[in-house]
Amino acid sequence: MFADITLPIPFDSFTYLVPSDMESRVMRGCRVVVSLGKNKIYTGVVLRTHDKAPEGVEIKPILEVLDEHPVVNEQQFAFWQWIANYYLCPLGDVMKAGLPGAMKPKDEKALKESSRKRKGKGAGDMEQEDTPSSNISLASSSLPLAPFSPAQQTAMNSIEEAFLTKNVTLLHGVTSSGKTEIYIHLIDKYLRQGKQVLYLLPEIALTTQITERLRRVFGDSMGVYHSKFTDAQRLDVYKRQASSLPYQLILGVRSSIFLPFQNLGLVIVDEEHEQSYKQQEPAPRYHARNAGIMLAHMFKAKTLLGTATPSFEVYHLAHKNRYGYVRLTQRFRDMQLPTIEVVDTKEAKRKKQMKGAFSPRLIEAMKEALERKEQIILFQNRRGFSSFIECKTCGWVPRCPHCDVTLTLHKKTSTLTCHYCGYTAHIPERCPACEENKFMDIGTGTEKIEEQIAQIFPEATTLRMDLDTTKTRGQYERIINDFSTHQADILIGTQMVTKGLDFDHVSVVGILDADTMLNLPDFRSYERTFQTLSQVAGRAGRNNTAGLVILQTRSADSDIIRQITQNDYWQMFYAQMTERQLFHYPPFRRLIYVYLRHKDDHLLEHLADEMAQRLRAVFGDRVLGPDRPPIARIQSLYIRKIMLKMELQASADKVRQTLIAIQQQMLSLPIAKNLNIYYDVDPL
Numbered sequence: 001m002f003a004d005i006t007l008p009i010p011f012d013s014f015t016y017l018v019p020s021d022m023e024s025r026v027m028r029g030c031r032v033v034v035s036l037g038k039n040k041i042y043t044g045v046v047l048r049t050h051d052k053a054p055e056g057v058e059i060k061p062i063l064e065v066l067d068e069h070p071v072v073n074e075q076q077f078a079f080w081q082w083i084a085n086y087y088l089c090p091l092g093d094v095m096k097a098g099l100p101g102a103m104k105p106k107d108e109k110a111l112k113e114s115s116r117k118r119k120g121k122g123a124g125d126m127e128q129e130d131t132p133s134s135n136i137s138l139a140s141s142s143l144p145l146a147p148f149s150p151a152q153q154t155a156m157n158s159i160e161e162a163f164l165t166k167n168v169t170l171l172h173g174v175t176s177s178g179k180t181e182i183y184i185h186l187i188d189k190y191l192r193q194g195k196q197v198l199y200l201l202p203e204i205a206l207t208t209q210i211t212e213r214l215r216r217v218f219g220d221s222m223g224v225y226h227s228k229f230t231d232a233q234r235l236d237v238y239k240r241q242a243s244s245l246p247y248q249l250i251l252g253v254r255s256s257i258f259l260p261f262q263n264l265g266l267v268i269v270d271e272e273h274e275q276s277y278k279q280q281e282p283a284p285r286y287h288a289r290n291a292g293i294m295l296a297h298m299f300k301a302k303t304l305l306g307t308a309t310p311s312f313e314v315y316h317l318a319h320k321n322r323y324g325y326v327r328l329t330q331r332f333r334d335m336q337l338p339t340i341e342v343v344d345t346k347e348a349k350r351k352k353q354m355k356g357a358f359s360p361r362l363i364e365a366m367k368e369a370l371e372r373k374e375q376i377i378l379f380q381n382r383r384g385f386s387s388f389i390e391c392k393t394c395g396w397v398p399r400c401p402h403c404d405v406t407l408t409l410h411k412k413t414s415t416l417t418c419h420y421c422g423y424t425a426h427i428p429e430r431c432p433a434c435e436e437n438k439f440m441d442i443g444t445g446t447e448k449i450e451e452q453i454a455q456i457f458p459e460a461t462t463l464r465m466d467l468d469t470t471k472t473r474g475q476y477e478r479i480i481n482d483f484s485t486h487q488a489d490i491l492i493g494t495q496m497v498t499k500g501l502d503f504d505h506v507s508v509v510g511i512l513d514a515d516t517m518l519n520l521p522d523f524r525s526y527e528r529t530f531q532t533l534s535q536v537a538g539r540a541g542r543n544n545t546a547g548l549v550i551l552q553t554r555s556a557d558s559d560i561i562r563q564i565t566q567n568d569y570w571q572m573f574y575a576q577m578t579e580r581q582l583f584h585y586p587p588f589r590r591l592i593y594v595y596l597r598h599k600d601d602h603l604l605e606h607l608a609d610e611m612a613q614r615l616r617a618v619f620g621d622r623v624l625g626p627d628r629p630p631i632a633r634i635q636s637l638y639i640r641k642i643m644l645k646m647e648l649q650a651s652a653d654k655v656r657q658t659l660i661a662i663q664q665q666m667l668s669l670p671i672a673k674n675l676n677i678y679y680d681v682d683p684l
């Protein structure tokens, strides 16, 4: 007997011999331990057993069977396969993402540990079905649900009506319109019918604020799944979901789509427009919203997508009546949406009125808020002190030795850091090019803003929230907690501060520079800017405090800025869609990026040309490139990108087969040793 085993490496599967004493135990969905190559040990999952001996290869035996019962069910296998096919990656990559780390011990030590624990019935164990210690009441409303507003009741009715004919519905409600409360009612309804619910949130929005809010209603029937949890915690949730008494509600981040479900009835994707739903690195480069819709489809379940600023992909389908569409235009308790005032920084600069990054109008608004003891959020979408430093004498700029980028100055730690690979260097005392010792810093990051505030408002207390100050989950929660208990007046942050946070006393939001986002060379930059700025503006005036947003920009009279200030999503959508259609971009076409990576730039150039040529022979002018991406070298590997713009009706299967065939041709070229090819489907 033989078994095809998926291992957590970029291949579909490998065939192993099943020793006769294991024959009754090697089942599809069970984990086994195998060796690969000379001395690698892996935990894999049995895909299938058969009696066809593979030809011409040495066949190794399975070393150990870890489970008595399958730990991956048929629905998960189908879902894994869909991900592998759609996102063009080997099944092994999906398995790696799909199982919590603790289920894939890979070195001898970890394996011994897991087998010791297994014998002692410990954490590595998937054989026994735990009876959860907590009490579960299936539809357990610990607290009565909140008294709906008429607008919420209407929205709820519309969602249920839409679900009669549509599998997916978009809830498009302005910030603070009470969407979360609607989710809660809907979840309650599904749980009462004995159905499971998966509630997806962007990682950054999964805070104790929201967990506690839901815990009060759903008590122990809710499980939380966060990527920052320990391996053991994630294993616990997985085990529980695979047991006969699973959580009825999972509140989780994108990877929770890989948990086992048994009777999923509803998937909620909150903040569906959020880019972080797309996994960028490593493969599988899946989009949790789209994969969540597919997961729901496999269970004949419904999907509710919620946001104040829909992605074009979703809004387009709602507009075409493929998805249901429900709108909430008023904030809860008829709170006013914040007023957005535009400040022309080009003008202010010309008149020499700017104090660092601050216009007189922003300073005035902040001063008034501070006098009224209200809080302020400042949004600057760049961390560090300055984007880079430059020698005043000769113009030399320090760059990362491994990546094609300048190093960012971090003044607090006196370092220069690469934001792509983490390379860190000291600030040089003298310029290595001309030996002079005067540098100037170019560009503004959150650290510089912090320093300028200390000068303009020496009395005010500040908190800074960016990647550097939130290395751990605890630090992140602490900043949120400190700010919501008013232990600081001003919160300065990158786009982290734009994500669904709910603070009661914020009356002023300052957007220091809208232009960096607008000017990114990306066909989505206007859509993104609209989303991000509307979201950050939505942090103002959420609870009985009138909100004011000061938006500083050099393009004060552009259409996009007007659309943002008037909260005119439709105009923005309409204008952008015309361009998208004209230039064959999503949602009118499906994009696939083909990436090639190699250490040798010249060789890569040649290989990328070759691959593009072969692709063109099949796909014609749907193929663009190869091009150097904006960051053309990361961690010492050079990168080329080939873009495919496929018609929506093109068969995904055929496209996949063609791509894989061409990839294999390329990799079999003798000069293509060490060439790495991968895909990004529906890239963001």
Ligand code: ADP
Pocket (backbone or CB within 6 Å): 146, 147, 148, 149, 152, 173, 174, 175, 176, 177, 178, 179, 180, 181, 182, 332, 502
């Ligand atoms: P959104 O998710 O649209 O941003 P939320 O659901 O968080 O909005 O609601 C905004 C605020 O209004 C929250 O503080 C919430 O507690 C409150 N709220 C919303 N709906 C109700 C309700 N039906 N009863 C009481 N408070 C509500």
Ligand code: ZN
Pocket (backbone or CB within 6 Å): 391, 392, 393, 394, 395, 396, 431, 432, 433, 434, 435, 436
């Ligand atoms: Zn110099």
Ligand code: ZN
Pocket (backbone or CB within 6 Å): 400, 401, 402, 403, 418, 419, 420, 421, 422, 423, 635
């Ligand atoms: Zn680097």
